[in-house]
Amino acid sequence: MKIKVKFLDIGTEPTVIISKEDSLKIGAKDNDRVKIDGKGSTTALLNVSDFVSPGEAVLSGNLRNRIKASDGDELNIVYANSPESVRNIRKKMDSGKLSKEEISAIVADILENRLSKIEISAWLTALYINGMDIEEIAAFTEAMVDTGDRVEFDRSPVYDFHSMGGVPGNKITPIVVSIVAAAGLMLPKTSSRAISSACGTSDFVETFCDVEMDAETLKRISEEVGGVLAWGGAMNLAPVDDLVIKVEHPLGINPRAQLLASILSKKLAIGATHLVVDIPTGSGTKVPTIEVAREYARDFMDLGDKLKIHVECAITYADQPVGSAIGPRLEARECIRILEGEKHPLSVIEKACDIAGIILEMEGMTNGGERAREILDSGAAMKKFREIVAAQGGNYDIKSDDLVPGEFTAAVVSTKSGYVHTISNKDLVSVAKAAGSPSDKGAGIMLMMKKGQRVEKGDVLFEIYGDNEAKVRRAKELSTKYKPYDIEGMLLKRVAPPRTR
């Protein structure tokens, strides 16, 4: 039927809002599809609302260009079928194995906004419950790559590494990239911003240089300098992933197939030929036990085989934060201090050299870890780091002291004496976020005590930093509520034999 349209700049899903009366005439219901014909033609989701008068339709602004129409135009709106790929989603609900074509159709329809949040949620839930085999995941990964750009390097091999995340304070990326590039290899590293964490790699790297660059710039810097520290989100690499994450996030799930395809698609798009995957393992991370970590490692390697990427995995300790600093400027400072020659915190140095070492061994070097440590200690890594920073618009003469944490602070002290028995990653992340991290660049946490250390009542366990006094206060309140540190005596539990009567 012909309806007078009006555009309204709202919402993310392409939507047409009409009255109940008109929906009956069209024979379409809430969340059905309708087709709208202007000079262009498209489908959109139907939203039935009491607020719209019969004969009128309110269209989300993102439809304006697709149908090439303006406010007041009378356009034909009719019922439209759901995209064919909804059938493929139902097939996965029914535990079916999907073909390459069926998977590609789903991925393309998500990218083009043809599948609604309802349908994407059903897809993710079906993936979470019924899973995919490696063949399906490989097809899924390639379909995701096909939605975006691919970088093609003139140099080979192309090294890369990726951390599955979940452990706060994991600031090793600039160190690893600098060591590997200093060794003459190429590592075009793309990182992410925080999704649910306190601070992603790009969140802290952008405190000292630009991370937003296009694929062309990434290619040029990588080939010239050997390394780069880019924000993957600025490039058009497997862009469908971002749309899926928006739906995945509120459900608090990360289906294995989606997780694997998401990681490998970015690596395939960047042209990686060799990849090290860091699997942080510990309570409160995505990977709670070594057994689960081994399963992921197997998946990554199998998938690498299918996709022709040489994959090795590093299962790393993640029962507490890596190093002492959490939050953008705090992490940047700790990271650069190590490049400058600081020998502390050991956990950051060891982890960075271990990962860099695996990459050096992939190139055929022996004793990669020791070689990495030599490159770090010699100052060659710092020199390479300066080159990377300068290439990304930062200051070649960067010093760790340039990174000044927030002016407001609060100390959290122990209420008893004993030993640090556990530290909750999850609770520390909540506290750091409450303090303003990662959007407030000076916000975060400095840990004064780590696991196993002796603590006296009144000792400072960690310090909260922030750019905003109220947020620091709120973070301190949360610390009292969550108690991220568990302090115990040496005797954790007394087990006595049953008394005889």
Added chain:
Amino acid sequence: MKIKVKFLDIGTEPTVIISKEDSLKIGAKDNDRVKIDGKGSTTALLNVSDFVSPGEAVLSGNLRNRIKASDGDELNIVYANSPESVRNIRKKMDSGKLSKEEISAIVADILENRLSKIEISAWLTALYINGMDIEEIAAFTEAMVDTGDRVEFDRSPVYDFHSMGGVPGNKITPIVVSIVAAAGLMLPKTSSRAISSACGTSDFVETFCDVEMDAETLKRISEEVGGVLAWGGAMNLAPVDDLVIKVEHPLGINPRAQLLASILSKKLAIGATHLVVDIPTGSGTKVPTIEVAREYARDFMDLGDKLKIHVECAITYADQPVGSAIGPRLEARECIRILEGEKHPLSVIEKACDIAGIILEMEGMTNGGERAREILDSGAAMKKFREIVAAQGGNYDIKSDDLVPGEFTAAVVSTKSGYVHTISNKDLVSVAKAAGSPSDKGAGIMLMMKKGQRVEKGDVLFEIYGDNEAKVRRAKELSTKYKPYDIEGMLLKRVAPPRTR
């Protein structure tokens, strides 16, 4: 943070739209929850949009009353956690068995709009894949009843019947109710409008009397006359069901647990003590085979046991439409003709008397089917029907000829000679809907031929009726495309032995 709000009357989910900048300050992402404090306080879904300026928030109109605020107010908006029931949904994704309390929390949060479409979709998908046992379904049914009103009758027993649907032309309800009420029993029948079908019972009953009434009126008419033909949607019976259907519909799924709970909750809310469930079985319906029908029958009876409703099931033939008419006035006319004494179509008469017969036997009568037929043939059913129609504001002297089908018609003829081998319910429904059914009351289809009948080339297979010429033309085009009738010779397939070389 404090944000200046503006209300916009859009959408069904309570939504707050803010800029990317402000979302980073709040630390909340698209599809997260935020809490808004006006004079009242509530949570809503966050939508991050480029169209909103920093410092401003656009709120969906349904939040106006909840937070008691007006355009221009500066309100505090902060990050809020998801409802606890999201955990219960995840438990079902992980194949867990849900407790009564966990199920109630989900149902209550759906009713109060606290769960988003994304979460409801995940819930339905998890239900579809992992299912529920009868104990969980019983708890689910009772939780759904608790979301609405319950009717309590002063008379007992309270008979009821329900058809699972999926077969077009199933116009037996007024006949069954009239027979049962004429026998002195009480049957307060609530029906639905079409969801995906061409014409629901309420869609055709409302062509001759009012179907929208409150629970009080339903109770009064049922107790005085013995029967009623109400639209369930006008009453507040298990209202959460409607919210779920909106999400279920675009996915094209109907999880067994949801289907059973949906049906039984309405019956429990109406106070039914005895229930006959009609399970139409045939290709193109929800229940393709007798085996599947038996499983449903077992489920309905087990669930009836738990809920203290005496349930019997009738597995009925549904390989083709029931009777000849599809569409509101056409079905009403065919139905009333039978009450007036017409002996055709036999399929409608037999099915109505079989179902009514089971109910009479529940009351303790013998040979229920024959007894039902006597009540129909004697005119007692028609007299009772007149009383019901009059009680619902219709004309006591109603005649079938009062129901005039649409003025525009088109005949669909056979392109070859042979026998009617199959009739596609699904395709006929599409054609009837294209003709305008159920919103155009005169629209629909009259079948001239049914399965097994001899057809000559050029014979009329069915006639399309409509109130709108263009729609009838479109329906005829669809008929040519879909070919709902399959005409074959007596020899369907020739199977020859393999030739010897």
